[in-house]
Amino acid sequence: MYEMLSSLSALCLFSVAAAREITFPPVFGVQVPFGSTGEHDIDGELDVSGAWYSGLMTYANLPYVHCLASDGENVEKYDIAIVGAPFDTGVTARPGARFGPSGIRTGARRIAPQFSWNMYTGRNSFLEWAKIVDCGDAPLTFLDNTVALNQLTKTHKVISGREANDTEYEVPRIITLGGDHTTTLPALRSTYDHFGPVSVIHFDSHLDTWDPEVLGGGLSHYAGVNHGTFLHIAHEEGLVLNSSIHAGIRAPVANKKYDLRHDKACGFSIIKARDLDRKGTQGVIERLKERTSGTKVYISVDIDVLDPAYAPATGTAEVGGWTTRELLTILDGLTGMEVIGADVVEVAPIYDNRGETTQLAAAEVVHSLISLMVETPVKGKLLA
Numbered sequence: 554m555y556e557m558l559s560s561l562s563a564l565c566l567f568s569v570a571a572a573r574e575i576t577f578p579p580v581f582g583v584q585v586p587f588g589s590t591g592e593h594d595i596d597g598e599l600d601v602s603g604a605w606y607s608g609l610m611t612y613a614n615l616p617y618v619h620c621l622a623s624d625g626e627n628v629e630k631y632d633i634a635i636v637g638a639p640f641d642t643g644v645t646a647r648p649g650a651r652f653g654p655s656g657i658r659t660g661a662r663r664i665a666p667q668f669s670w671n672m673y674t675g676r677n678s679f680l681e682w683a684k685i686v687d688c689g690d691a692p693l694t695f696l697d698n699t700v701a702l703n704q705l706t707k708t709h710k711v712i713s714g715r716e717a718n719d720t721e722y723e724v725p726r727i728i729t730l731g732g733d734h735t736t737t738l739p740a741l742r743s744t745y746d747h748f749g750p751v752s753v754i755h756f757d758s759h760l761d762t763w764d765p766e767v768l769g770g771g772l773s774h775y776a777g778v779n780h781g782t783f784l785h786i787a788h789e790e791g792l793v794l795n796s797s798i799h800a801g802i803r804a805p806v807a808n809k810k811y812d813l814r815h816d817k818a819c820g821f822s823i824i825k826a827r828d829l830d831r832k833g834t835q836g837v838i839e840r841l842k843e844r845t846s847g848t849k850v851y852i853s854v855d856i857d858v859l860d861p862a863y864a865p866a867t868g869t870a871e872v873g874g875w876t877t878r879e880l881l882t883i884l885d886g887l888t889g890m891e892v893i894g895a896d897v898v899e900v901a902p903i904y905d906n907r908g909e910t911t912q913l914a915a916a917e918v919v920h921s922l923i924s925l926m927v928e929t930p931v932k933g934k935l936l937a
């Protein structure tokens with residue numbers, strides 16, 4: 554490498570002798586200050602304390618904390634926790650979302666806390682009051698859905714049950730990297746303990762309030778708990794307020810009237826995908842704010858809300874969806890909302906393209922969700 558460099562610089566000096574001098578640094582690439590300590594060692598020593606793309610992969614190069622450590626162990630405090638939910642045995646179409654957490658982290662490799670000043674807001678959510686960490690993935694069995702969802706519920710309870718780093722806002726909030734959409738149910742079971750019932754803003758191409766009798770085939774109770782029925786179950790368990798709303802809906806329903814009536818009974822109203830053409834992003838933002846006004850909010854983003862052109866890597870893709878820019882504009886417009894939890898689900902990296910289109914989109918959606926949480930801190934009930 555050094556040989557190649559010196560011959561290169563010799564070549565440059567020969568061919569453009571009149572040009573300004575180019576001094577090649579002795580080492581490059583691994584030495585960028587961004588993402589490391591940002592300090593140049595005054596003694597000229599190499600700084601290998603950290604850099605982008607080095608170390609084990611966390612979301613946005615955030616610090617890893619063993620949030621699930623057993624009782625008595627000393628766990629670093631945090632305010633916002635990222636946790637992966639590698640679960641995809643509740644799907645009705647293409648599987649693969651169990652690798653969603655690692656896929657979203659892959660998409661977030663380019664994001665670094667020190668290099669994240671937002672072009673639109675002028676803020677850097679990573680460097681404000683909240684300590685944001687990546688807890689890794691929940692340990693979930695792939696052999697029994699009931700057990701796996703209980704494991705995930707417990708994971709949420711442990712992570713949100715620790716005292717936050719900030720002394721005023723004592724309950725840490727969680728952003729889950731799915732996993733199929735069933736993983737939202739354990740999250741809502743846990744947020745209920747700290748914040749009570751909440752409005753769900755549900756970005757999706759599908760309703761996901763299906764009656765388990767309709768979307769479980771009536772096979773068994775077990776079959777009825779899946780990625781298309783979890784919002785019905787959340788409603789049944791009293792976790793969801795009647796001020797909830799879907800956004801980006803366009804997939805067909807199973808029957809002429811029942812599904813839509815049932816959806817309404819579960820507490821949801823609907824913004825259809827094509828409503829955006831008429832209302833614009835600002836109109837959608839206003840509708841979401843109006844619907845959930847005065848309540849605490851959980852934001853769930855099924856990546857299939859995006860058009861498959863922007864997010865091919867998902868199990869139940871539906872054409873005619875929103876663009877990544879439209880979704881990000883809408884999310885970033887939800888400022889002032891008390892977001893008590895959030896997730897990005899149904900990212901199935903196996904169907905992504907070489908440019909990692911879906912994973913990049915999902916990573917940036919998570920970034921927007923973090924920004925909303927930082928922008929509006931929320932007080933919750935700390936459990937004993």
Ligand SMILES: [Mn+2]
Binds near residue numbers: 734757759780855899
């Ligand atoms: Mn969904």
